[in-house]
Amino acid sequence: MSTQAQEGQAANPPAAHDAEPHREGLAQRLNWLRAGVLGANDGIVSVAAVVVGVAGATTQNAPILIAGLAALVGGAISMALGEYVSVSSQSDSEKALIAKERRELEEMPDEELAELAGLYEAKGLSPTTARQVAVELTAHDALGAHLSAELNIDQYDVVSPWHAATASALAFTVGGVLPLASVLLVPEPWRSAVTFVVVLAALAVTGGMAAWIGGSPRTRSIARVVVGGALALGATFGIGSLLGVAGVV
Numbered sequence: 001m002s003t004q005a006q007e008g009q010a011a012n013p014p015a016a017h018d019a020e021p022h023r024e025g026l027a028q029r030l031n032w033l034r035a036g037v038l039g040a041n042d043g044i045v046s047v048a049a050v051v052v053g054v055a056g057a058t059t060q061n062a063p064i065l066i067a068g069l070a071a072l073v074g075g076a077i078s079m080a081l082g083e084y085v086s087v088s089s090q091s092d093s094e095k096a097l098i099a100k101e102r103r104e105l106e107e108m109p110d111e112e113l114a115e116l117a118g119l120y121e122a123k124g125l126s127p128t129t130a131r132q133v134a135v136e137l138t139a140h141d142a143l144g145a146h147l148s149a150e151l152n153i154d155q156y157d158v159v160s161p162w163h164a165a166t167a168s169a170l171a172f173t174v175g176g177v178l179p180l181a182s183v184l185l186v187p188e189p190w191r192s193a194v195t196f197v198v199v200l201a202a203l204a205v206t207g208g209m210a211a212w213i214g215g216s217p218r219t220r221s222i223a224r225v226v227v228g229g230a231l232a233l234g235a236t237f238g239i240g241s242l243l244g245v246a247g248v249v
Contacts, residue, residue, distance in 0.1 A: 040172065041203065043173060044206065045232055046075045047179050049233060049235075050067050050068060050070075053240035056243075075176060086164075087161040087165070088161040094153055097151055098147060105143060109138075112146060120134060120149070175206070178198060199233060207221045
C-alpha cells in the first residue's frame, strides 16, 4: 500500500458499522428505549387487568371508566417516580466516580498513568506498547481514558433520570389507553374477548421491541410477556366474574 493511501486512511478512519453501538449517547438512547418499552408493557397489563376485572363484574361503563382512569393515572405517576429514583441513584453513582477519577488525576498523575498502562498491559499489550498507549491517551483525554479503561463510563453519556421518568410515564399512558379504549368502545357482548386479543397483540409488539433492544431471541421474549399478560387478564376477569355472580357488586 502506498504512503499516500496509508496517510489517507489515517486521516479518514473507517466509520463504525451501522449495526454496532459506537455512536455517542448510546446509554441515553438505550435507557430511554428501555424505560419506554417497560412502561408501555406495564401500562398495557396493569390497566387491562383492572378494566377486564371490573368488566367481568359489571356491564356498566361508568365503573369501568373510573377504575381504568385511576389505574392509568396512578400507574403512570408510580412508573415515573420509580424510574426517576432508580436512574437517579445510577446517575449519582456515575457522577461520583467521575469526580473521584478527576481528583485522582489532579493529585497523582504519575500513579494514574502507571495504573492506566497496567490496565492495558493486563489486556495483552507489551509493557512498552501499553506505556505508549497510556501516554498518548492521557495526552489526548486523560479523564476519558481512565473512565473508559477502569470503569467503562463515558462522562458525556451519563444516564438522565428525567428522560427515563418521562419516557416511562408517557409509555405507560399510551399502553394503558389501549385496553381502556378497547373495553369501553366495543359493544358489551364482545368487549372482554376483543380486549383480550388487543392486549395480547400489543404485548407481543412490546415483547418484540424489548428483544430487539436487548439483542435477545424474539420468540422467547414475546412468549414471556404474552403468557404473563394472559394469566393476569384471566385471573382478574375470573375474580370479577365471581364477584359479579355472587352479587357483591
